[in-house]
Amino acid sequence: MIRLFVPFASLSALVVVLALVLTPPASAVAVDPNGRLKDPQKEALARDIMADIRCLVCQNQSIEDSNADLARDLRQVVRERVAAGDNPDQVKRYLVDRYGDWVLMRPPVDRRTYLLWGGPAILLFLGGALALANSRRKRAVAGRLSAEEEARVQSLLDEVNNP
Known part of the structure; x- marks a missing residue:
């Protein structure tokens, strides 16, 4: 019988080490599988705006980072407004008119x-x-x-x- 040299004590230890090494780090940004804008510049603009909008459920988290349902809805609204041609000030004014200054991460x-x-x-x-x-x-x-x-x-x- 031929014995192979395995530097690990067992196969399960090898599996654990491989899982840790090959697993990519988790991203802190909420994922919207259907929501991304096709134009990368508009998507970047929308993400910049999302970083300045507070999640009304999570309170001290931006809608860009939150996985709450309301945050997902607000991300969609921001993307719709950006796709319609609104600039960041117009998008923020639109949200402030509906939710008040509290929706801004930095109130005026x-x-x-x-x-x-x-x-x-x-x-x-x-x-x-x-x-x-x-x-x-x-x-x-x-x-x-x-x-x-x-x-x-x-x-x-x-x-x-x-x-």
Whole structure:
């Protein structure tokens, strides 16, 4: 009987190693088998727009990356608008008119969103001011003793110093 040299302990280990080596990495982009535009430039434009549109189901994921049904529908709408000749601003305006500014990954800075954009800075400033005021108040309270408390502290110190 002829024995072949196999560097792996078993055939199952060989199969596992081959599966790991030959398996391509997973793509993070959602797949629309029927939805791609035939013109590669328009498809690239549509994908750029999709990256700026928020999935309304997933919230912090673009419709380009989401596999939700609504995201697939919105990708189709974007492709239809691009195929019809709309530019990116027109496509985004179309979606904002239907879903509001929330559909944009980067909402515009205007009078309705000042609090959204400035809120973190305002909260940071207020937190710092409260911390500073609290530390000053504690220092001021700790420095003042009533006459009775001072007499008690002095008597304790006298007892310790003069046994």
